[in-house]
Amino acid sequence: MRVDEDTGQVFSNGHTTSSNGSTPRKPAHAAINGHASNNFSGSSPSLKNGAVRRLSPVQPPTYRGHDREEVVRILIQGLLDMGYSNAASVLSTESGYELESPPVAAFRSAILQGVWSEAEGILLGSRRYDHSEDSHGDDDQYDQGLVLAEGADTDQMLFWIRQQKFLELLDQRDLGVALMVLRQELTPFAHDIHQLHALSTLLMCPPEDLRTKAHWPGTVEESRKMLLQDLSRCIAPSVMIRDHRLAELFDQVKQNQINQCLYHNTAIAPSLYSDHICDREYFPSRTALQLEDHTGEVWHVQFSHDGSKLATASQDRTVNIYETVTFKCIHTLRHHSAEVTYVAWSPDDTKIITCSQDCKARVFDVESGRMRVTLEHQSVDSSYGITAAAWGPDSMSFVTASHDRNSQLCHWNLQSSQPDRPVHVWPRGFRVQDVAITEDGHWLVALDPQNIIRVFDMQTYREEPPIKTESKMTSISLSRDGSTLLVNMAIGEVHMIDLATRDTVRKFRGQKQGEFVIRSCFGGAAENFVVSGSEDGMIYVWHKENEALIEKLPGHGHGQSGKECVTTVAWNPKDPGMFASGGDDRKVRM
Incomplete structure (x- = not known):
């Protein structure tokens, strides 16, 4: 200029x-x-x-x-x-x-x-x-150096710069100089022992796997731009304006309008020209349809990623798959010999996993309804069922979870020569109630009933620092971008946790919970809402950003337990005006 x-x-x-x-x-x-x-x-x-x-x-x-x-x-x-x-x-x-x-x-x-x-x-x-x-x-x-933001750490900034230098040398296969940088320039900081160890392992990494294991973007130029963004946040904003600051301010204006609009349920961003408000009339607050095909309690419901199908799992040992236009049941899967606890759609929606108290998980082809493989954890006690499953982004690999301390997490791959044998079993010693994998396949999140959320790197299987809570948890649910986690707490709260910082950033209160597994999820066109079941037969909907309880909807009636329990909810990812709930009254409400 x-x-x-x-x-x-x-x-x-x-x-x-x-x-x-x-x-x-x-x-x-x-x-x-x-x-x-x-x-x-x-x-x-x-x-x-x-x-x-x-x-x-x-x-x-x-x-x-x-x-x-x-x-x-x-x-x-x-x-x-x-x-x-x-x-x-x-x-x-x-x-x-x-x-x-x-x-x-x-x-x-x-x-x-x-x-x-x-x-x-x-x-x-x-x-x-x-x-x-x-x-x-x-x-x-330049003798005085750059003025840093309050709390910025010069050593951290130097570590980032030298780490970039090290990775670029590895990318150029200049291993001798890279090793010297690691020993003489990075190690003296002793900034992050785990990170130094991870960097050292990259010296033996094949060139074709380097960028994936280093979590690097596509090109050197892109990685340098990302480094500059990180560094700019450490420099006083009056000295170096963060990139795209005007666009950031516009985003904040729009997000503030969305936060003030309790019923904002569209993917279309508000205009900058005028203030914004959505009409409650267009919010899905009335039951449009009731499905009554199950003869037992409904324990889990889940939409396909393209929103065209809904799977429901029941105590009656079956899974029903519906198309979401007329809600005609296109498949009833009857292969399990005990209650079905969980269903999980592959990212490409061609396959579905069903988990059961019969200690088995099964993979089905969605189009034909044909069973592809049956999976069993190698357990010494057959009383432990499979509690949950989560797919990797390739739609061929997945993880199943169990309460069995001897075989609580197994990683499977359908492309393996023996798809019914796990490719990895995590070390024994804890139980898993629920499990999720981030959309990029990087992190595995496992709910340990002993008030611990365990996080694993799916590339190395290494456990990262866990998230500890003060109350019993029953279920977890990831946001689409994998950055935040919803956790249902037995004390009658739903907590939203930032996976990067491990901090609880929101608490949603009002629903009843304590005895049963209750599930929640993000919902709406831009995941602006949190919706949860409850042990009082009601469905609770909160505004995600301001934690306001905006709807308390009639859900489900009495079940065999004698309680009016809404156990599970799911929001259609493609139709912001549709969500489903399942309960102890054997019904699914749309």
């Missing part, structure tokens, strides 16, 4: 146009990262990043209560994001504000070009990176 033809301080998205992104020369203004050179601690709220070249006609420092410089610089970044570079240049010229100061521009360039010593030098304030022939001895513009 050319600010003015007669100045040497010319920037295009953070890089000098004259140097094509090389380290910029010392600026004419006496500032460091846009901060006055006599104060660069980052503690003063008055510190600014804008390298103000010259002032436009006098304007008030605020715009409708907002800092004018912040608004203008975010607008400049937004215009560049959208491809309006000329407009961004005009705005910069007229306002006198530039998007980024020279140190920030040079840091951005060094990361994206993989000049790691230069990036570290700018970050720390050292001139050791500047080896250009035309550098001047008095050029101390």
Whole structure:
């Protein structure tokens, strides 16, 4: 972005146009990262990043209560994001504000070009990176380093940079230098022993598996952009505006409107032109249909991923599969000799797993209804049934769970030469009530009834730090993106847990639970709702973001237990106006 033809301080998205992104020369203004050179601690709220070249006609420092410089610089970044570079240049010229100061521009360039010593030098304030022939001895513009965000850890940032350097060397098969970086540059941090161990194992990884095991994006350029995003969050926002900040602010505006709209149930984002509200009339709050084909309690219901079918599992030892237009039953699966506890659709919807108290899981072809394989855990006690199952993203591998401590988790693959033999059995010692696999196949989440949620890496089978709770849990359910987990608690609450941080971020209260397995799920067009069964015969629906109980719907009547229990719920992933529930009264409500 050319600010003015007669100045040497010319920037295009953070890089000098004259140097094509090389380290910029010392600026004419006496500032460091846009901060006055006599104060660069980052503690003063008055510190600014804008390298103000010259002032436009006098304007008030605020715009409708907002800092004018912040608004203008975010607008400049937004215009560049959208491809309006000329407009961004005009705005910069007229306002006198530039998007980024020279140190920030040079840091951005060094990361994206993989000049790691230069990036570290700018970050720390050292001139050791500047080896250009035309550098001047008095050029101390970076001596103070970048101003970091509050709580940022310089060592963590250096670890990320050197980790990227290490991975790129592995990708280039320069194993000798990579090993030296691991030993001499990464290990001294002792930052994360588990991560260092994981990195060391990559030295023996075949080239074709490296990026998958390192959880790397498709290209080196993409990984550097991701690294820059992580680093930018550690740099003071007044120094380096996070990428796509204008779009982020628009997202927040729209999300706030959605959060304020209790019945927002559409995938169409609200308009920025006006405030938004949805009518309760269009929310699925009335029973449209009742299915009465089961002769026993209904323990689990689940829609196919394309929303075209519904599977229901029952105490009567059968599984029914319905199409979801007329709700005609297209298959009744009768192969189990005991209660069916769980059903799981493969991601491509061509297969379904049924789990039973007869200690067996069975895989069926959905189109024909034909059974493909029967699976048994190698157990010393035949009283333990199969409690749950979860598919991997390839629709060929899956995990089954059991209460049997000797064989609680088994990994299977239908492409194996012996598909009825597990490819991996986790070490004994705990029980599993419920299980889920993230959509990318990375994490396996297992509910241990001893108040523990266990998390495993599906690539290595290694157990990660667990999530411990203070109350008994009965079921889990993952969000579509695999980032959050719903957990039904026996104390009568549904907790939402962030899988990355392991923190409980929401608590939904009101439903009754304590004696039976009760299930919940996310629902709605954008998973804006949480819906759960209950031991009082009601269905509870909460707004996910603000935890408000928005509906308490009549569910199911008395069952053999004498209670009016809604045991299971599922929301159609393709039709936001449809969800199903099953209960002890042997019925399925749509």
